[in-house]
Structures are given as C-alpha cells and as structure tokens.
Amino acid sequence: MQYKSQAVAKPYFIAAIGLFVGQILFGLIMGLQYVLGDFLFPAIPFNVARMVHTNLLIVWLLFGFMGGAYFLIPEESETELFSPKLALIMFWIFLVAGAATIVGYLAVPYATLAELTGNNIIETMGREFLEQPLPTKVGIVAVALVFLFNITMTVLKGKKTAISLVLLIGLWGLAVFYLFSFYNPANVVLDKFFWWWTVHLWVEGVWELILGSFLAFVLIKTTGVDREVIEKWLYVIVTLTLISGIIGTGHHYFWIGTPEYWQWWGSIFSALEPIPFFAMTVFAFNMVNRRRREHPNKAAVLWALGTGVMAFLGAGVWGFLHTLAPVNYYTHGTQITAAHGHMAFYGAYAMVNLMIISYAMPILRGRAANSNRSQVLEMWSFWLMTVSIVFITLFLTAAGILQVWLQRVSDTPLPFMVAQDKIALFYWMREWAGVAFLIGLIVYITSFFVSGEEKAS
Amino acid sequence: MINTLKNPANRAWIVLMIATGITWYLGEIGAAGTAAIVAMLLIAFVKGRLVILDFMELRAAPLMWRVLLEGWLILVSSLILIAYWISLK
Amino acid sequence: MNTIALDPAEHHVKRLPGDLAIWFFILAEMVAFAVFFSSYAFARAKNVEMFNLYQQTLDRNLGALNTLLLITGSWFVVLAVQAAHRDDQKSISRNILFGFLCGGGFLTVKVIEYAAKFGAGISLSTNTFYMFYISLTFFHFMHVILGMVILAVLWKQSRDGAYGAHNAHGLESGAAYWHMVDLLWIVLFPLVYVMR
Numbered sequence: 141m142q143y144k145s146q147a148v149a150k151p152y153f154i155a156a157i158g159l160f161v162g163q164i165l166f167g168l169i170m171g172l173q174y175v176l177g178d179f180l181f182p183a184i185p186f187n188v189a190r191m192v193h194t195n196l197l198i199v200w201l202l203f204g205f206m207g208g209a210y211f212l213i214p215e216e217s218e219t220e221l222f223s224p225k226l227a228l229i230m231f232w233i234f235l236v237a238g239a240a241t242i243v244g245y246l247a248v249p250y251a252t253l254a255e256l257t258g259n260n261i262i263e264t265m266g267r268e269f270l271e272q273p274l275p276t277k278v279g280i281v282a283v284a285l286v287f288l289f290n291i292t293m294t295v296l297k298g299k300k301t302a303i304s305l306v307l308l309i310g311l312w313g314l315a316v317f318y319l320f321s322f323y324n325p326a327n328v329v330l331d332k333f334f335w336w337w338t339v340h341l342w343v344e345g346v347w348e349l350i351l352g353s354f355l356a357f358v359l360i361k362t363t364g365v366d367r368e369v370i371e372k373w374l375y376v377i378v379t380l381t382l383i384s385g386i387i388g389t390g391h392h393y394f395w396i397g398t399p400e401y402w403q404w405w406g407s408i409f410s411a412l413e414p415i416p417f418f419a420m421t422v423f424a425f426n427m428v429n430r431r432r433r434e435h436p437n438k439a440a441v442l443w444a445l446g447t448g449v450m451a452f453l454g455a456g457v458w459g460f461l462h463t464l465a466p467v468n469y470y471t472h473g474t475q476i477t478a479a480h481g482h483m484a485f486y487g488a489y490a491m492v493n494l495m496i497i498s499y500a501m502p503i504l505r506g507r508a509a510n511s512n513r514s515q516v517l518e519m520w521s522f523w524l525m526t527v528s529i530v531f532i533t534l535f536l537t538a539a540g541i542l543q544v545w546l547q548r549v550s551d552t553p554l555p556f557m558v559a560q561d562k563i564a565l566f567y568w569m570r571e572w573a574g575v576a577f578l579i580g581l582i583v584y585i586t587s588f589f590v591s592g593e594e595k596a597s
Numbered sequence: 598m599i600n601t602l603k604n605p606a607n608r609a610w611i612v613l614m615i616a617t618g619i620t621w622y623l624g625e626i627g628a629a630g631t632a633a634i635v636a637m638l639l640i641a642f643v644k645g646r647l648v649i650l651d652f653m654e655l656r657a658a659p660l661m662w663r664v665l666l667e668g669w670l671i672l673v674s675s676l677i678l679i680a681y682w683i684s685l686k
Numbered sequence: 687m688n689t690i691a692l693d694p695a696e697h698h699v700k701r702l703p704g705d706l707a708i709w710f711f712i713l714a715e716m717v718a719f720a721v722f723f724s725s726y727a728f729a730r731a732k733n734v735e736m737f738n739l740y741q742q743t744l745d746r747n748l749g750a751l752n753t754l755l756l757i758t759g760s761w762f763v764v765l766a767v768q769a770a771h772r773d774d775q776k777s778i779s780r781n782i783l784f785g786f787l788c789g790g791g792f793l794t795v796k797v798i799e800y801a802a803k804f805g806a807g808i809s810l811s812t813n814t815f816y817m818f819y820i821s822l823t824f825f826h827f828m829h830v831i832l833g834m835v836i837l838a839v840l841w842k843q844s845r846d847g848a849y850g851a852h853n854a855h856g857l858e859s860g861a862a863y864w865h866m867v868d869l870l871w872i873v874l875f876p877l878v879y880v881m882r
Contacts, residue, residue: 384718409718419714606768613757620876641877645869649865649869658701658702662709680727
C-alpha cells in the first residue's frame with residue numbers, strides 16, 4: 141500500500157461483498173417465487189423480494205465505487221486522502237442507513253414504511269429502484285456529498301490525472317443525477333421522463349465513466365503500459381459513452397407519452413451504445429497483450445478482461461437486441477429486459493467492482509497479490525459466476541422470446557399468467573443457474589481465507 | 598500555377614468545389630429520378646474519396662484503413678441507393 | 687521492454703497519419719452517421735411525397751455555400767499539416783486559423799438557415815422530414831463545433847511551436863477529425879437538400 145489512508149477502502153469492500161451475498165439470496169428467493177408463487181408468503185412477498193434484490197445491488201455497487209475511489213484517488217493524486225476519518229464515519233452512516241432501510245422493507249408493509257418515514261413531506265417513494273424512504277434518500281445525498289468533498293479535496297491538493305478527472309466526473313454525475321429522485325411531478329409522463337435521468341443516466345452514462353477509470357487504473361498497474369496510451373483510450377471511450385448514452389436515454393421514451401421523434405433518436409443513438417463497450421474490450425485486450433510486465437495478480441487481470449467482454453455482451457449486445465423501437469414494441473417489459481439487466485449489471489458493474497477489489501484487497505492486506513492457491517480459487521469463482529450469469533441470461537432470453545411470441549405476436553395471444561405458466565421450465569433452469577452463481581460467490585469469499593505462500597509486496 | 602497543381606490537396610480542392618457546383622446545379626434545374634440520384638451519389642462518392650485519400654492522407658495508409666473508410670462510403674451510398682430504388686418502384 | 691522494431695523504410699511507405707485512438711473514434715462517429723443517413727433514406731421510401739414536398743422548402747443555396755466552406759476549411763487544414771512536414775511554423779498556425787474561420791462561416795450560415803426555419807414555427811414534431819432535417823443537421827452542427835474546438839487547441843499548440851517535421855502526430859489526429867466533419871457533410875448535403 142503506497143498511502144496509509146487507502147486503508148479506508150477495506151471496510152467498503154467488505155460491506156460490498158456482504159451486501160452482494162444478500163442480493164443473491166433475495167434473487168434466489170424471487171427466482172423461486174416465479175415458479176412457486178406462495179413461497180415464503182406472506183413473510184416476504186414477491187414485490188418486497190424484488191425491491192430488496194435491486195436495492196441491495198445498487199447499494200453494494202455504490203459501496204464498491206466508493207471503496208474503489210478511496211483506494212484509487214490517493215494513489216493517482218500521489219497524496220494522502222484529505223480526511224480518512226470522514227471516510228470512515230461516512231462508511232458507518234451509509235451502512236447503518238442501508239441496513240435500516242432493508243429492515244424497514246422487510247419488517248413493515250411498504251405503505252406503512254412510507255407513512256412512518258414522512259413520505260407525505262415530499263412524495264418520492266413507490267418508484268422502481270428509487271423506493272428508498274425519504275430519510276434514506278437524504279442520507280444518500282449527504283454521504284455522497286461528503287464523499288465527493290473528501291476525494292475532490294484530495295485531487296485538488298495532489299496530482300491531477302486523466303483517470304482521476306474521469307472518475308470525479310463520473311462520481312459527481314452520479315450524485316447530481318440522483319437528485320432527480322426527489323422530483324416526482326404529478327404528471328406521469330414527466331415523472332417517468334425524469335425518473336430515467338437517474339436510472340438511465342446512471343447506468344448508461346456516468347457509471348460507465350467510473351467503470352472506464354477503474355479499468356484504466358488497474359490496466360496501468362497490472363500491464364505497465366504507458367499512461368499516455370491508456371489515457372488516450374480512456375478519452376475516446378468517455379466521449380463515445382457520453383454521445384451515445386445521453387441521447388440514448390431516448391430508448392426509454394418510446395411508449396411513455398413523449399413526442400414521436402424519440403423513437404428515432406432513441407433507436408439510433410442507443411444502437412450505438414455497444415460501441416464504447418466494444419472499445420473497452422478492445423482496449424483491455426490490447427493493453428494486456430502489450431504488457432511490459434507480468435503482474436503477480438493474475439486474478440485481477442482476468443476480472444479486467446472479463447468485465448470488458450461481459451459488459452460488451454450484456455450491456456452492448458443484449459441491450460441492442462431490444463433497443464430499436466419496432467422491436468421494443470413487442471419486447472418491452474418482458475423477460476428479454478430481465479436477461480439484459482442481469483448480464484449487463486454483472487458484466488459491467490459487478491465485475492468491475494470485483495476487479496478493483498481483486499486488485500486492491502491483497503495490497504490492503506499487505507501483499508502484492510494473493511497466494512497461488514487463493515488466486516486459483518478466485519479464478520474458479522470467476523468462471524462459475526460468469527458462466528452462471530451467461531446461462532441465466534440465455535434462459536431468460538429463451539423465456540422472453542417465448543413470452544413475446546405467446547403473449548404478444550401470436551394471432552391468439554395468451555393472457556400474461558397463462559404465458560408465464562408455459563415458460564415455467566425456463567424459470568426453473570434459471571433458478572438452478574442462480575444456485576450455481578451462489579456457489580461461485582461462496583468460492584469467491586472462500587478465496588479470501590485461503591492462505592499459502594504469499595507474494596511480497 | 599503548375600507547381601500549385603502538383604500538390605494533390607490543391608487538385609482535390611478544385612475538383613471538390615466544381616463537384617459541389619454540379620450537385621447544386623442539378624438541384625436548381627430540378628433533376629429527379631433514377632439518373633439524377635445515381636449521378637448525385639456518384640459525385641458524392643468521388644468527393645468523399647478525394648477527402649479520404651488526399652485530405653485525410655489515407656492514400657499512403659495501411660490498406661485496412663483505406664478499406665474501412667472507402668468501404669463506409671460505398672456502404673452508405675448503396676444503402677441510400679437501395680432505399681431510393683424502393684421508393685421509385 | 688523492446689518495442690517492436692519497425693523497419694524504417696516500410697514504416698515510411700505505409701503509415702496511418704495521426705493516432706490510432708482518433709481513428710477508432712472517427713469510425714464510431716461514421717457508423718453513427720451511416721445509421722442516421724440510412725434511417726433517413728428508408729423513412730423517406732415510406733413517405734416519398736411528403737419528403738419531396740418539404741425538401742423544396744430547404745435553402746439549397748445556403749447548403750451548397752456551406753459545402754464550399756467546409757471543403758475549403760478542410761483544405762486549409764491539409765495545408766497546415768503539409769506546412770508542419772516542411773517545418774514552416776508560420777504557415778501551420780495561419781492555415782489552422784483559416785480553417786477555423788471557415789468553420790465559423792459554416793456555423794453562421796447554419797444559424798441563419800435555422801432562424802428562418804424555427805421562425806416559421808418548424809420543430810422536431812412538425813413532420814418526419816423536418817424531424818430528420820433538424821436532427822441530422824444539428825447533430826452535424828455539434829460536430830462542427832467540436833471540430834472547431836479541436837482546431838482552436840491545435841492553433842494554440844502550433845503557436846507554441848508544438849508541431850514540426852518530426853512531431854505532427856497531434857496535428858494529424860485533429861486534422862483527421864476535421865476532415866471527417868467535411869466528409870459527413872459531403873454525403874448529408876445531396877441526401878437531405880438535393881436528391882429526390
């Protein structure tokens with residue numbers, strides 16, 4: 141570890157992995173509820189399991205981003221963190237707030253939770269992914285602002301590099317666009333319109349900048365390729381991301397009551413969104429092929445390559461599958477969307493967090509890389525989880541195609557629930573792939589506790 | 598004068614200016630239909646190729662890059678041609 | 687580490703001017719426009735009368751004038767790159783400046799054109815033809831602005847003597863982007879303003 145204050149990243153990473161486990165468990169519960177409708181009813185209804193599954197995902201990714209930033213920024217800026225103490229205080233606030241929110245979801249009915257937490261002051265609850273009660277939302281903003289203050293001050297007092305600049309833009313964007321979760325106009329079209337400014341502009345905009353900067357950082361460290369070369373690629377990727385991603389928001393504006401031109405704008409620009417992801421894949425492989433050193437942390441390099449490929453497949457290819465308006469007319473809100481969501485989130489954001497954790501954790505624990513045995517186990521977990529997500533995606537895609545066919549394209553369309561019954565087989569297969577994913581995750585966690593000969597730092 | 602014309606960029610510039618004039622003139626006389634469309638696409642192709650080879654200086658670049666850019670020009674012109682051909686049917 | 691030893695002779699023969707990353711970027715941009723151009727053409731095929739009717743309301747003279755401005759602007763930038771290869775410092779920045787001014791001329795003409803159209807109450811929702819006309823030209827408009835920002839940076843750098851016979855990489859990269867802006871308009875002008 142080059143700078144003492146980088147150590148604050150450690151609790152963030154541990155919390156991230158812990159919440160990741162929770163996310164997967166609730167995913168399995170929901171997956172089972174798809175086929176056994178009354179499983180765990182009334183203790184955990186489907187809508188609650190779904191909310192917990194998606195909210196835990198967002199929160200663990202945010203923990204990972206913050207931890208990654210706390211690790212990356214001091215090293216890039218070549219100076220200690222502005223205030224490590226502040227970073228630790230924010231960690232506990234965020235963790236407690238996050239946990240309390242999840243407990244709230246599980247303990248009381250959602251409507252009661254809304255009443256208890258002052259939703260009548262500003263009505264912000266009840267919208268997908270932004271279900272958090274008002275105090276949690278305010279807490280997220282407060283934590284984000286203090287976090288941004290902390291790392292921005294660090295960058296300002298130290299060296300300014302392209303990587304930290306891109307990361308800062310990404311993180312500031314994340315905070316700014318979250319503010320739209322407080323804006324809930326009575327007009328449903330406007331509500332949806334700006335809801336996407338948080339949801340879409342996060343995952344298909346500013347988060348990609350965070351992804352790009354993390355990837356660039358790990359590639360510089362593990363390949364020893366000139367910073368100049370890597371930065372040039374980073375700029376290209378960032379520009380392509382912003383051009384395609386921002387106007388690509390239009391692919392959510394096809395059927396919500398917005399003007400017709402969005403069908404063209406959304407189709408054309410979102411059709412281009414695979415390009416920056418493709419550039420990332422080319423970039424990662426290119427840099428690893430041109431490496432000037434053999435970094436002992438093979439697992440981190442594997443995650444770096446993996447995130448490029450899987451993000452391109454999940455976000456790029458599976459996104460493109462249903463992004464053109466005439467196709468989306470049939471596929472909107474089917475299991476095709478779920479297939480895309482699973483692979484894209486895992487490939488782009490889960491994997492990039494696992495990459496930065498894989499690179500940083502050994503260093504935080506006082507060694508350049510983990511023992512061979514531990515790395516082999518970690519790589520096993522990589523393949524288990526990645527192959528499982530590929531299968532989850534394929535099964536959901538098959539389910540989605542059937543669903544579209546039976547329920548929408550057919551001359552004698554079936555009702556929703558009847559169509560769901562017909563595709564139950566795929567839901568079962570998806571559930572088993574989910575179990576394999578959980579095993580992969582357990583192997584991943586085990587790899588942290590496997591000793592063996594360590595490589596000196 | 599002869600020296601000026603030795604520079605491929607200068608020659609390209611002159612051709613590009615004249616070609617633009619022709620396209621504009623075709624518009625002024627209200628040219629329409631298959632012949633006009635093909636003529637205009639051909640002019641655009643020639644112009645685009647000059648920009649690629651003499652302005653972007655890809656004449657001396659590895660073949661792949663010439664193929665990619667000139668290929669783009671051919672692809673776009675063909676797609677437009679197909680679409681216009683459909684509309685004429 | 688040993689970098690790949692390039693045969694200097696061969697290196698001279700086959701060379702991609704500018705940086706690989708900028709060419710990747712240019713290709714991505716060109717793909718974007720290719721999709722846009724063909725969308726226009728196929729949307730038109732479904733609605734030929736309407737497209738032909740409203741195409742008549744566009745100002746072809748201004749469109750052609752803008753083509754000339756972009757071509758000339760591109761030409762100046764080629765002269766700047768050639769000057770760099772000759773190490774003619776003064777000529778580099780002067781030609782970049784002329785290229786930049788041509789871009790400024792393009793924007794001015796375009797703003798006049800837009801003012802007339804928007805003044806007549808035309809918007810993205812008027813009809814499909816105008817939707818494409820505004821989207822395509824405005825998307826291109828933004829590229830002209832980006833190209834001019836790049837030229838401004840090149841101009842500043844060239845004034846500081848950053849470019850010469852052995853250091854034209856950055857200049858060539860920026861120039862390639864500027865030529866792309868020109869190339870796109872060369873297709874866009876006949877497609878939207880003239881072909882029917």
